[in-house]
Amino acid sequence: MPATADNLFKTLADPTRRAIFERLARDGEQTVWMLTDRAGVSQPAVSKHLGVLKLAGLVRERRDGRETRYSARPRALAPLVDWMSLYAAFWRDRFDRLEDLLKRMDQ
Amino acid sequence: MSKPDTRSLVVEREMPHPPEKVWRALTQSALIEEWLMQNDFQPVVGHKFNFRAKPMPNWNGVTDCEVLLVEAPARLAYSWNASADEAANGLKTIVTWTLTPTKGGTRVRMEQSGFRPEEEANYQGASYGWQRFMGSLEQVVARLG
Numbered sequence: 001m002p003a004t005a006d007n008l009f010k011t012l013a014d015p016t017r018r019a020i021f022e023r024l025a026r027d028g029e030q031t032v033w034m035l036t037d038r039a040g041v042s043q044p045a046v047s048k049h050l051g052v053l054k055l056a057g058l059v060r061e062r063r064d065g066r067e068t069r070y071s072a073r074p075r076a077l078a079p080l081v082d083w084m085s086l087y088a089a090f091w092r093d094r095f096d097r098l099e100d101l102l103k104r105m106d107q
Numbered sequence: 108m109s110k111p112d113t114r115s116l117v118v119e120r121e122m123p124h125p126p127e128k129v130w131r132a133l134t135q136s137a138l139i140e141e142w143l144m145q146n147d148f149q150p151v152v153g154h155k156f157n158f159r160a161k162p163m164p165n166w167n168g169v170t171d172c173e174v175l176l177v178e179a180p181a182r183l184a185y186s187w188n189a190s191a192d193e194a195a196n197g198l199k200t201i202v203t204w205t206l207t208p209t210k211g212g213t214r215v216r217m218e219q220s221g222f223r224p225e226e227e228a229n230y231q232g233a234s235y236g237w238q239r240f241m242g243s244l245e246q247v248v249a250r251l252g
Contacts, residue, residue: 087116087219088116088118091217091219092118094142094143095118095120095217098142098143099120100142101141101142102124102128102129102132105131105132105138
């Protein structure tokens with residue numbers, strides 16, 4: 001599903017969001033407060049990022065009493081790791097650069 | 108060129124430039140570097156060369172290549188393989204360029220063949236190979252609109 005892949009790519013293109021996801025993938029389940037401690041941004045900002053990650057299927061939440069705990073769902077990365085789609089994006093990007101170069105070259 | 112258990116990727120675009128000019132951009136090392144990657148390419152069949160990108164976690168940044176076909180200014184092919192300690196289970200593909208003259212310029216076709224199905228599923232496990240492409244991902248995403 002290309003729409004899903006686009007959404008996933010956009011979600012992970014943000015460095016803060018990526019750092020949050022990487023932390024969950026590496027260190028396991030965390031609360032929003034634990035994540036805020038290390039993220040270098042405010043708690044509402046972390047919550048917003050978690051919401052976006054959740055929409056992309058990258059993060060799952062679990063209620064634990066009064067706390068909500070978040071964990072990573074690495075399987076949601078599957079479309080991103082599809083070699084074909086990555087290489088397709090890579091080559092489209094390189095085609096753009098080739099066209100730029102051709103414009104600058106002499107006949 | 109592709110075997111039945113592998114898949115190919117095709118990117119094709121018409122460019123308003125004559126084939127001879129596109130051919131130069133595809134075959135002169137300094138020009139290739141401007142749009143693709145650092146390299147020691149020479150348009151000689153059998154010549155072994157590398158593409159070099161910035162190394163990233165889980166990727167040494169080096170692509171092993173060998174020139175397979177040179178037919179100026181129409182067809183060019185080289186192998187495109189993972190290198191060094193990543194070669195054993197890594198990517199083993201062939202990149203083929205085909206230039207076709209058109210009324211307004213050249214139809215540029217790139218086919219990368221030989222993607223094996225198992226390479227698409229190597230996300231399982233604790234180490235995430237996806238990180239290797241993060242560097243270029245942000246630029247790519249900008250183009251998705």
